[in-house]
Amino acid sequence: MGVDIIFKIAAIGILTAIVGQILKQTGKDEIATLSTLAGLIIVLLMILGMIGDLFTAIKTLFSF
């Protein structure tokens, strides 16, 4: 739970953009879209994990 998660997400974002550009240049467009999609899914899974932890913490704290 720190600032490193933000750096990870930003890094994944920039990396997927670069990989997408490279793949587009070399003509493999469908792999480019797949790579950007994969990057997005990885980031979403990370964020889902964090939100899950947050909601369990809130549930225990507010005794829902």
Next chain:
Amino acid sequence: MDLVYKIVAVALVGCIATIIVKPVRSDYAVLIALASGVIILAMLVNYLSSVFDALKLIINTTGISGNLYSLLIKIVGIGYLIEFTAGICADTGNSSLGDKVLLGGKIIILVMAMPIVTSILQIIMELLP
């Protein structure tokens, strides 16, 4: 006291990361904003539990019935979550959805607050001659 610095640090880093990533990939900017919001809320949650223990102590000494306290805590929790979700909706640009979430939260809190109102009225009726 260091929590203030942590929150400020996470918020600033989140904003800067959003600015950097926005031109490259705009959908990641929203995800970074969401992630930094979650981090800040996670830091605040265990900070808030000390407040609730003190509140419980006060409630016990004044003799108000226990379920009012748990109701009060639930209402605060609902407000917490609704505010979080409405913020995310506003971030992603669909503020109308955020307003609907806020409306839903207000209605839920109103419904949950009914027992408190009735118990207060009963207390007042007892006081009157």
